[in-house]
Amino acid sequence: MGNQALEKSFNEIIEGNKGWVDFVSKDETGRFQQLAKGQSPEILWIGCADSRVPANEITGRKPGEVFVHRNIANMCVHSDMSMLSVLDYAVNVLKIKHIIVAGHYGCGGVAASLSRKQFGIIDNWLCHIKDVYRLHAKDIDAIKDEEERVDRLVELNVKEQVFNLCTTSIVQNAWKNGQDLAVHGMVINIGTGELVDQHCTFDSNHDLDNVFAYQ
Numbered sequence: 001m002g003n004q005a006l007e008k009s010f011n012e013i014i015e016g017n018k019g020w021v022d023f024v025s026k027d028e029t030g031r032f033q034q035l036a037k038g039q040s041p042e043i044l045w046i047g048c049a050d051s052r053v054p055a056n057e058i059t060g061r062k063p064g065e066v067f068v069h070r071n072i073a074n075m076c077v078h079s080d081m082s083m084l085s086v087l088d089y090a091v092n093v094l095k096i097k098h099i100i101v102a103g104h105y106g107c108g109g110v111a112a113s114l115s116r117k118q119f120g121i122i123d124n125w126l127c128h129i130k131d132v133y134r135l136h137a138k139d140i141d142a143i144k145d146e147e148e149r150v151d152r153l154v155e156l157n158v159k160e161q162v163f164n165l166c167t168t169s170i171v172q173n174a175w176k177n178g179q180d181l182a183v184h185g186m187v188i189n190i191g192t193g194e195l196v197d198q199h200c201t202f203d204s205n206h207d208l209d210n211v212f213a214y215q
């Protein structure tokens with residue numbers, strides 16, 4: 001590598017791994033040998049790509065306990081093959097029991113979606129959040145403070161993404177087959193670390209409008 005500053009920070013990553021290797025080698029429970037053979041997590045976490053919201057640390061879970069998908073603003077877009085592939089594997093192969101859609105207050109993606117600026121290719125992704133705004137424009141526009149507007153949309157967006165997950169054929173069929181599966185919406189307060197339940201949990205399609213509840 002010709003760039004010394006980059007080489008230095010890259011070496012810090014390698015050094016960081018040595019600490020982890022040391023930790024794993026001292027573990028006497030045998031769990032890492034077990035993990036090397038396979039995984040059986042009970043949680044699927046769909047969170048924001050933001051570096052401040054690590055799924056395992058926030059939920060107090062060890063490696064092997066959380067299956068994770070992250071993107072800008074924790075979106076569950078019906079036709080996103082990456083999200084759908086993760087969801088299918090999590091539900092149908094790993095048989096996970098809880099899906100957590102986790103937003104976070106102060107989300108940059110959500111804030112960008114409330115502005116009129118263009119940011120480039122991401123504008124097409126942010127449009128999915130603008131769609132959520134359109135459903136709740138009255139609620140959001142009643143709030144004057146800019147940060148509060150963002151945080152309210154963060155909460156509403158999480159609920160909407162939970163709903164989007166519930167309407168996928170993957171989740172619908174899991175319920176139809178009697179699988180225990182709950183979909184939760186939560187919002188992280190980065191400053192306090194708290195995971196705030198948005199009380200929008202679904203564990204069946206009974207509360208969905210008829211057109212969304214396959215027979």
Ligand code: CO
Pocket residue numbers: 048049050072073104106107108109110
């Ligand atoms: Co974010």
